[in-house]
Amino acid sequence: MKNEFIVDECSRLDVFISKKLNFSRNQVEKLIKENGIFVNDVLQKKTSFKLKLNDKINIKLPEIKNNSAKFAVNFDIEIIYEDDDILVLNKPANLVVHGADTVKEATLVDWLIEKKYALSNLNGDTRAGLLHRLDKGTSGAIVIAKNNKTHYFLAKQLLDKSMGRFYLALIDLPLKDDKMIVEKALVRSNSNRLKKIALKEGLNVNGMKDAKSAFVNLLSQDGVNLIAAKLFTGRTHQIRAHLESLNRHILGDVLYGYKEKNYPRVMLHSYFVYFMHPRKNEQIFVKAPLHNDFIQILEKIKKKDIDEKTSLAFIESCFNTFS
Secondary structure, eight states: OOOEEEOOSOOBHHHHHHHHHTOOHHHHHHHHHHHOEEETTEEEOOTTOBOOTTOEEEEOOOOOOOOTTTSOOOOOOEEEEEOSSEEEEEEOTTOOSSOOTTOOSOOHHHHHHHTTOOOOOTTTTTTTTBSSOOOTTOEEEEEEESSHHHHHHHHHHHHHTSSEEEEEEEESSOOSSSEEEEEOOEEEOSSOTTOEEEOOTTOOOTTOBOOEEEEEEEEEETTEEEEEEEESSOOTTHHHHHHHHTTOOBTTOGGGTOOOOOSSSOOEEEEEEEEEOTTTOSEEEEEOOOOHHHHHHHTTSOHHHHHHHTSHHHHHHHHTTOO
């Protein structure tokens, strides 16, 4: 991506950069404040700086650092879609997506860097390439942007909901209604800072964030309860917290109230991801095959039922009734 420009119209620094790079104003503000922009070879960190005609702009994008020397990358990740702009991975369960002060193991981002993938760096080195995330215990499709133009293009789709995911989950009891919407704001729990709480309607609490989810019963047989979920908002632990508010729990999710501890992880899987491709200008659906631990539980259900009820056509038709 070009990162040197000659100013051809008088404007604010953030406005000019946003227009030239096709980035959002928020992305540009972060870029200027954290990394700075050189204007006539002088570092400038003021977003409202007034540009003049023929000023020379040089943009220094954040560097991506390789942390794999600190934590050994001794795992592999299935690639389920790849082209020049986009990479879609089938994330294993119990893998952290990106680093943080509390993370003491190699992450999905470390794997990407170890494999020497070209990655967008709008979010810096810790979240290189990431458009969205999955919880450590959640498996399935996760989309990686290989360049900043693609990152910006797909980030806009996350906002307008033209990019999204269909999840599968195994829960302790079937939903009371075959199709249902849960629209309850989420707030951090006072008793457990790792957990989110779904608020009852009408409550107004500091820090609450609106959240809306759709759920569909797919199959229930011999104690196996398979549901699909779609998010209309992207809050941390949204599916898990909304199910808990219905007195339903994902198998293995002891944080949100599942009682047994005989599952190695939360049985939640990002099954289909969909988006408009930035170059092809067509909608892409990518399926992340289920992992063995998930499949073993589903073996109690007749295979023909699984194939039908977990097909893209069936799941998409279920959610088409929601708005």
